Amino acid sequence: MQESTFTNYDQLPLFLNANTVAQVLGVSISSAYELMHETGFPALRIGSRIVVPKEEFRRWVDAQTGGDA
Incomplete structure (x- = not known):
């Protein structure tokens, strides 16, 4: 499991790739790809x-x- 280096949403880029999704959620990159599909x-x-x-x-x-979004 990866540990996120992000501490809030403002630090995220406008568009997240699979690596960033994995890092933010603390999951493997393969799990991020599965989620993205x-x-x-x-x-x-x-x-x-x-x-x-x-x-x-x-x-x-x-x-x-x-x-609440």
Whole structure:
């Protein structure tokens, strides 16, 4: 499990790649890729890349944890 170097959402880039998703969530990169392919996860395909908009990621995390976006 990876430890996140981010302490708040403001430190995240506008678009997260699989490595950043893995780091933020403290999971392996393969788990991040699996998550990014799940229905309902806010991932965008741009050519061969998959990225996640920061604000959509934040809303997704809030929804998963029962928070109020």
